[in-house]
Amino acid sequence: MNIILLGPPGAGKGTQAKKIEEYYSLPHISTGDILRENINNNTSLGVKAKSYMSRGELVPDELLITIIKDRLSKNDCSKGFMLDGYPRTIPQADALQMILTESNKKLDAVLNIAVDDEELIERLSGRRMCKCGASYHVNFNPPLKDGVCNVCKGQLYQRDDDKPEAIKNRLIVYKKQTQPLIDYYNRKKLLRTIDGSKEISQIFEDIKSVLEAL
Ligand code: ADP
Ligand code: ADP
Numbered sequence: 001m002n003i004i005l006l007g008p009p010g011a012g013k014g015t016q017a018k019k020i021e022e023y024y025s026l027p028h029i030s031t032g033d034i035l036r037e038n039i040n041n042n043t044s045l046g047v048k049a050k051s052y053m054s055r056g057e058l059v060p061d062e063l064l065i066t067i068i069k070d071r072l073s074k075n076d077c078s079k080g081f082m083l084d085g086y087p088r089t090i091p092q093a094d095a096l097q098m099i100l101t102e103s104n105k106k107l108d109a110v111l112n113i114a115v116d117d118e119e120l121i122e123r124l125s126g127r128r129m130c131k132c133g134a135s136y137h138v139n140f141n142p143p144l145k146d147g148v149c150n151v152c153k154g155q156l157y158q159r160d161d162d163k164p165e166a167i168k169n170r171l172i173v174y175k176k177q178t179q180p181l182i183d184y185y186n187r188k189k190l191l192r193t194i195d196g197s198k199e200i201s202q203i204f205e206d207i208k209s210v211l212e213a214l
């Protein structure tokens with residue numbers, strides 16, 4: 001199964017991706033996580049990406065296309081994959097199409113997680129992250145122990161781009177550059193819209209129903 005999780009910042013893509021990864025044993029490919037790891041390791045990619053990310057802008061398409069091409073060529077993607085945070089622009093979606101065609105693969109579904117702006121702002125402002133990729137919310141999904149990751153016991157932190165100015169910009173960037181992908185995948189008959197305003201566990205049930213029906 002080859003799927004994409006689409007949705008605005010804060011929709012719950014990462015949260016659901018962790019559940020899908022575990023339940024279906026699909027590799028979870030988060031371009032945001034890959035970029036943050038490169039920033040932490042001070043790689044040349046990380047240095048290039050950092051200023052865009054902290055402002056809430058998108059990192060240039062060429063860099064993302066290279067990342068995704070490399071990642072999809074790894075062995076663990078041979079039986080399926082789940083993309084989270086890619087594609088975010090039409091050129092990225094076109095590039096993905098080319099990469100998949102070259103390797104005789106195709107997409108099975110694009111899960112569009114829909115949440116309104118007011119809720120997104122609340123979710124992003126209360127989000128706390130762990131280096132292992134787990135994400136929490138101070139009110140909606142708190143860790144068992146304050147400030148500590150349930151999974152790896154790492155120390156939780158707030159992302160730079162989860163501060164008010166960057167959040168505002170990311171929502172604008174989403175509407176302008178990423179939202180057109182809803183129409184793009186709808187025309188390809190791949191789009192499945194999920195109501196992302198529900199409880200985390202209910203959304204996962206809805207996602208399973210959609211995936212079982214494929
Ligand atoms: P994304 O990867 O789409 O940016 P996350 O999965 O990181 O989103 O979720 C954003 C924030 O909202 C996190 O703090 C997360 O714990 C919280 N969250 C995720 N899903 C829900 C939900 N269904 N209801 C309430 N809060 C949620
Ligand atoms: P969220 O879904 O919560 O906004 P991500 O972790 O997916 O966050 O992305 C964080 C940031 O990383 C984005 O705001 C952007 O700067 C960069 N980024 C991640 N994926 C892409 C992509 N496919 N294209 C361009 N920039 C990206």
Ligand code: ZN
Pocket residue numbers: 130131132133134149150151152153154
């Ligand atoms: Zn952790």
